[in-house]
Amino acid sequence: MKIMVAIKRVVDYAVKIRVKPDKTGVETQNVKMSMNPFCEIALEEALRIKESGFASEVVAVSMGPSQCVDTLRTGLAMGADRGIHVDSTATLFPLSVAKLLKALVEVEKPTLLILGKQAIDDDCNQTGQMIAGLLNWPQGTFASKVIVDKEKQVATVDREIDDGIETLSLDLPAVITTDLRLNQPRYATLPNIMKAKSKPIKKYTPQDLKVEIKSDLEIIQVTEPPKRKAGVMVSSVDELINKLKNEANVI
Amino acid sequence: MVNCNWKATFRFITHSPKSFFQRRCIPPSRNPTFLPSASTSEFLCLGQRVFPFFNSLSNRVDITEGCIGMPSAVLRKCYGSTAGLVQRNPKYSTLNDEDVSYFEGILGKKNVIQDEERLVAANTDWMHKYKGSSKLLLQPRSTHEVSQILKYCNSRCLAVVPQGGNTGLVGGSVPVFDEVIISLSSMNNIVSFDKVSGILVCEAGCILENIITFLDNEGFIMPLDLGAKGSCQIGGNVSTNAGGLRLVRYGSLHGNVLGLEAVLANGTVIDMLKTVLKDNTGYDLKHLFIGSEGSLGIVTKVSILTPPKLSSVNVAFLACKDYIICCWTDQNCFNTCDVLMELKRLEGKLLQEAKRKLGEILSAFEFLDIQSMNLVLNHLEGTRNPLPTMHNFYVLIETTGSDEAFDKQKLEAFLLHAMENELISDGVLAQDINQSSSFWHLREGIPEALMRAGAVYKYDLSIPVDKLYNLVEEMRTRLGNVANVVGYGHLGDGNLHLNISAPQYDDKILSQIEPYVYEWTSKHRGSISAEHGLGLMKANEILYSQSRETVQLMASIKNLMDPHKILNPYKVLPHSFSS
Numbered sequence: 023m024k025i026m027v028a029i030k031r032v033v034d035y036a037v038k039i040r041v042k043p044d045k046t047g048v049e050t051q052n053v054k055m056s057m058n059p060f061c062e063i064a065l066e067e068a069l070r071i072k073e074s075g076f077a078s079e080v081v082a083v084s085m086g087p088s089q090c091v092d093t094l095r096t097g098l099a100m101g102a103d104r105g106i107h108v109d110s111t112a113t114l115f116p117l118s119v120a121k122l123l124k125a126l127v128e129v130e131k132p133t134l135l136i137l138g139k140q141a142i143d144d145d146c147n148q149t150g151q152m153i154a155g156l157l158n159w160p161q162g163t164f165a166s167k168v169i170v171d172k173e174k175q176v177a178t179v180d181r182e183i184d185d186g187i188e189t190l191s192l193d194l195p196a197v198i199t200t201d202l203r204l205n206q207p208r209y210a211t212l213p214n215i216m217k218a219k220s221k222p223i224k225k226y227t228p229q230d231l232k233v234e235i236k237s238d239l240e241i242i243q244v245t246e247p248p249k250r251k252a253g254v255m256v257s258s259v260d261e262l263i264n265k266l267k268n269e270a271n272v273i
Numbered sequence: 274m275v276n277c278n279w280k281a282t283f284r285f286i287t288h289s290p291k292s293f294f295q296r297r298c299i300p301p302s303r304n305p306t307f308l309p310s311a312s313t314s315e316f317l318c319l320g321q322r323v324f325p326f327f328n329s330l331s332n333r334v335d336i337t338e339g340c341i342g343m344p345s346a347v348l349r350k351c352y353g354s355t356a357g358l359v360q361r362n363p364k365y366s367t368l369n370d371e372d373v374s375y376f377e378g379i380l381g382k383k384n385v386i387q388d389e390e391r392l393v394a395a396n397t398d399w400m401h402k403y404k405g406s407s408k409l410l411l412q413p414r415s416t417h418e419v420s421q422i423l424k425y426c427n428s429r430c431l432a433v434v435p436q437g438g439n440t441g442l443v444g445g446s447v448p449v450f451d452e453v454i455i456s457l458s459s460m461n462n463i464v465s466f467d468k469v470s471g472i473l474v475c476e477a478g479c480i481l482e483n484i485i486t487f488l489d490n491e492g493f494i495m496p497l498d499l500g501a502k503g504s505c506q507i508g509g510n511v512s513t514n515a516g517g518l519r520l521v522r523y524g525s526l527h528g529n530v531l532g533l534e535a536v537l538a539n540g541t542v543i544d545m546l547k548t549v550l551k552d553n554t555g556y557d558l559k560h561l562f563i564g565s566e567g568s569l570g571i572v573t574k575v576s577i578l579t580p581p582k583l584s585s586v587n588v589a590f591l592a593c594k595d596y597i598i599c600c601w602t603d604q605n606c607f608n609t610c611d612v613l614m615e616l617k618r619l620e621g622k623l624l625q626e627a628k629r630k631l632g633e634i635l636s637a638f639e640f641l642d643i644q645s646m647n648l649v650l651n652h653l654e655g656t657r658n659p660l661p662t663m664h665n666f667y668v669l670i671e672t673t674g675s676d677e678a679f680d681k682q683k684l685e686a687f688l689l690h691a692m693e694n695e696l697i698s699d700g701v702l703a704q705d706i707n708q709s710s711s712f713w714h715l716r717e718g719i720p721e722a723l724m725r726a727g728a729v730y731k732y733d734l735s736i737p738v739d740k741l742y743n744l745v746e747e748m749r750t751r752l753g754n755v756a757n758v759v760g761y762g763h764l765g766d767g768n769l770h771l772n773i774s775a776p777q778y779d780d781k782i783l784s785q786i787e788p789y790v791y792e793w794t795s796k797h798r799g800s801i802s803a804e805h806g807l808g809l810m811k812a813n814e815i816l817y818s819q820s821r822e823t824v825q826l827m828a829s830i831k832n833l834m835d836p837h838k839i840l841n842p843y844k845v846l847p848h849s850f851s852s
């Protein structure tokens with residue numbers, strides 16, 4: 023059984039996001055880029071499934087500019103067996119990514135496709151659902167627990183929903199998207215970083231996969247959230263009451 | 274429904290880096306329950322022996338003991354240091370109502386604090402080891418106000434203690450008796466920042482972390498970073514000449530501080546707030562205020578040279594079998610034993626190699642031993658061992674440079690080389706900022722973990738790197754299983770933090786440690802205070818690291834600048850010299 027994992031290169035989530043002066047997007051020049059945290063969780067889950075003997079290979083896929091190879095190397099250092107890079111400098115919206123993944127699924131024929139539930143840059147939360155629709159595979163989104171039964175060819179997925187935990191049983195092949203509490207990803211150890219250097223990364227272009235990249239969406243403007251006004255210190259209870267009454271009009 | 278769910282989760286994840294940063298620093302107001310069982314040990318200690326104690330009658334403090342004791346009616350102290358016996362100097366006046374009114378006149382009622390609760394916090398040091406009994410906390414808002422306060426105190430012979438963030442580790446920032454506390458917290462404005470030169474001018478009460486954030490937005494960094502950044506102030510940093518985590522790269526504050534403004538004991542304002550890099554006009558007196566722990570004047574403004582922020586930072590957390598490998602230098606070859614002879618074949622030595630191979634990008638080289646690691650893993654939530662197994666030593670290496678691909682390649686080549694030569698037995702390389710923060714947290718969290726583990730005897734020593742860990746091992750042999758001896762520190766600077774952790778403060782343990790640690794350090798021509806200063810804890814131990822003549826000159830300078838000795842009395846200089 024083979025598992026395919028999609029990993030995205032995004033602005034590191036500890037970096038303070040700055041909007042470009044022309045409001046066309048966020049600044050990515052000279053900004054630390056890392057693997058999307060939810061994708062890290064997806065990869066970790068794939069590795070754990072492999073380590074428990076239910077899978078024989080984990081293939082990591084990343085799409086975007088050439089630096090995605092760095093993200094793939096991180097994935098390989100965590101333990102993925104091979105990498106696939108879909109080289110594209112065009113902006114990739116979820117539907118394009120889903121189409122590219124579908125083409126790769128047809129080549130690689132994985133039994134399980136695991137993705138992060140969303141990427142922290144555009145917060146779309148769509149790719150997993152779209153690829154499941156395109157492939158007509160069952161989907162378990164926001165997974166907080168995954169158990170694979172190799173005999174029965176079934177994946178049991180727990181999802182955290184407002185009312186509690188929902189448990190789904192998915193016939194394989196299936197798509198799973200991961201939530202934050204699914205697992206704690208491992209670190210890349212030095213011996214594994216060294217080993218990752220010789221693991222293969224195959225490169226495709228969208229043309230190779232016969233997918234036309236066109237944007238179905240147009241970004242009109244990106245703006246920063248309004249700045250919070252600085253607080254004031256009140257010196258007495260009376261002043262506070264006065265402000266609540268007359269300025270905030272809440273009492 | 275589902276939508277709400279992911280929103281909630283996402284909020285969690287976007288907030289976590291912040292909490293990481295918060296964990297990297299000291300919370301500004303510390304929850305008392307996090308502090309060690311100081312109070313229990315206080316009373317235990319009290320029960321053990323009767324010592325001359327400080328109360329309104331005897332005005333004496335015995336500091337030969339292991340802890341503080343403060344029963345309700347009588348204040349009695351016993352510190353974790355054999356600093357000797359200090360008595361309240363009767364020449365200092367006692368605070369009266371007129372004094373308070375005078376201060377209220379210049380500062381306004383709001384900034385003259387007599388509130389019990391706030392005084393308890395200001396009287397107690399970070400470790401809960403030193404406790405004064407001051408009745409007054411002043412919060413000046415300007416240099417002029419500081420000057421007025423000091424002028425008055427000098428004329429009245431009222432002793433004062435300057436206080437910054439109160440994170441000092443040698444009992445320097447809290448009163449010993451009833452000294453008036455002058456807190457710089459309200460002087461927290463950035464005065465100017467020059468984006469071309471990177472020269473920052475700010476008031477002394479600016480919290481280090483706030484300056485770091487301010488500079489980050491401007492594309493610069495502080496040349497100084499330390500675990501207490503969330504609470505400590507730049508004035509306190511300058512006054513203790515704090516070293517910290519970046520010294521190996523940017524050097525000490527004696528190099529980075531370009532100028533300062535200070536108020537002398539008699540209220541005279543000395544303006545040395547230079548913003549030029551070079552200035553050879555006479556004696557460079559600013560240096561007297563850097564590291565003099567508030568004993569020569571109160572620092573009110575600082576001008577500091579800040580380096581530009583570089584985009585590429587890498588952090589590696591490495592494991593070594595043996596300390597000797599962390600730092601190995603050639604002399605060690607003679608410390609025969611088969612293992613060492615075996616090691617002799619190794620061509621590299623991690624620290625030397627790092628300096629040589631990472632030279633221009635190396636920005637930190639820190640170490641911790643397995644005992645420190647265990648403490649952190651046991652006492653700090655959310656920590657985990659980044660490596661699959663435990664190792665005897667860990668080294669944290671940080672590089673900072675301007676080209677991510679180049680730096681990473683360089684670091685990886687270095688690490689590969691170190692692995693091949695068995696200088697390191699395992700290691701991890703942070704893949705994102707969150708991972709870097711969690712590696713840093715393991716190192717920076719040690720003081721806090723120690724605090725939670727119980728009583729702690731702290732020693733901050735400069736020792737030639739190759740001998741540095743011998744002391745930890747000797748202490749372990751000396752103390753057997755009565756205490757947990759841990760070693761960590763700024764290996765790149767030859768700075769060991771030797772910490773001895775015990776369930777409670779205990780004379781017997783103390784007598785096994787002091788003066789042995791000081792003698793050992795002195796014998797190896799080290800310093801008994803690498804970066805924390807002398808404060809009250811080590812005022813009487815200065816002769817282990819300075820000659821009598823040097824200390825005599827220091828005492829003369831003190832005499833000249835503060836003839837009534839109102840500034841931070843009983844600290845820094847030996848009591849025999851300063852009275």
Ligand SMILES: Cc1cc2nc3c(=O)[nH]c(=O)nc-3n(C[C@H](O)[C@H](O)[C@H](O)COP(=O)(O)OP(=O)(O)OC[C@H]3O[C@@H](n4cnc5c(N)ncnc54)[C@H](O)[C@@H]3O)c2cc1C
Binds near residue numbers: 457505515
């Ligand atoms: C968790 C932790 C980690 C630490 N790590 C390091 C480290 O890596 N390197 C290091 O060097 N130190 C370290 N320290 C100790 C360090 O000395 C202090 O954190 C810091 O430099 C003191 O700043 P502060 O504002 O808290 O000063 P305080 O503790 O308030 O005062 C320290 C001394 O300076 C005097 N002082 C304070 N402000 C002024 C002023 N404006 N004018 C004149 N005198 C003044 C005080 O009287 C006192 O003698 C650490 C402490 C903690 C708690």
